[in-house]
Amino acid sequence: MEVGAELSRLDDILRETVMAIKDSQQQISSIAEDARCEAARLSRELEKVRGEALAIIDKVDAARQEEQRSRLYLMQVSRDFRHYDEEEIRLAYGYARDIQVRLIVLTEKEKDLRSKRDELERSLRNVTRLLSRADALSTQVGVALDYLSGNLEQLSRTIGTVQEKREVAIRIIKAQEDERRRVARDLHDGLAQQLAGAILGLEVAQKLLEDNSQRAKRELISVEQIIRSGLRETREVIFNLRPLSLDNLGLQAAVGKLISQIQERTDARILLSVHGEEREIDSTTLSCLFRIIQEALNNVIKHANATEIKVRLEFSSEFLAVQVIDNGCGFDLPPEGAWTADDEHLGLVGMRERAELIGATLKIDSRPGLGTRVFLHLSQVMGTEGVD
Ligand SMILES: Nc1ncnc2c1ncn2[C@@H]1O[C@H](COP(=O)(O)OP(=O)(O)OP(=O)(O)O)[C@@H](O)[C@H]1O
């Protein structure tokens, strides 16, 4: 299985895990909510029972004192029965018994309320413990969820990057193949033909040398011309592979040379204007900038049918700006974000990718009949350095 598919499977697993944990978190929240309601109910009930227990304790205290008093009175009546008649003694007994019964009832009630209170306190403690555990668990699950969701985003980003990198790698390989094919074609059509022609010319000259030295000389002159033109073409091929002037002389010189090379192949007037002082630019940035300008110019020559092309380079301490403007036929640009390379059209996408690579902004303005403007803006901090 390829990395992209594996990562995507991992992404699915993580997504399912996150959903399962979210579900658990909801269940925990609902348990916590129930426990909170139960705790509130128990607290109210406990408050009530505590109040009732206090009231009963007061009543039991009062009844106990009264019972003591009734017992003392009964003792006094029974000891001193000459001063009290039978009715009074009977009443004292009855009173003491009633009080005793009341005390027993109240004490029972007090016992009941006390045990009810203890029971409620125990339940409340349990529910509170459950509640705090549910809250802690919910927090922990929340943290885990945040962590996993973060990882999920990270994973999605990784998947995106892996896929993007693959696509970029494929495009780079394809671009290399295209470049090799182009070099092979250039060498085949140019230098190889010219060398073949030169050999033929030399053979003819050799044969003519003794009999007709004048014709041999003319033949040799034409061989020289062929070789000169071959040399020029070889230099062009080398320049297109990697302009030496780019590293040695910088962007302005390389673009100047590119323009004079293109000028030989077109009737359109190409004007180069340079503003500010060129500063040292690192090699990758330099070649990306050059390739973007080269593709913009190639596009003008290939498609625009322009009569005038303006190339403007602006160097400043804060930025570097490039403009390639033509007055040709223009074209309908694909909407933003819909630039895709197909087998035939790699140029615009390549320009955009190179701009992204060096952190530059690329903007293309074009409309049928109104020419095309290519703007490239590179902030000096990104990839370029001052020489001072
Ligand atoms: N300056 C321009 N003027 C008019 N049309 C243009 C210009 N630049 C680009 N185009 C149009 O945009 C299309 C896409 O350009 P792009 O550079 O991506 O591909 P291409 O030039 O056709 O092929 P490739 O660059 O891969 O050799 C071109 O085919 C052309 O129709």
Ligand SMILES: [Mg+2]
């Ligand atoms: Mg192109």
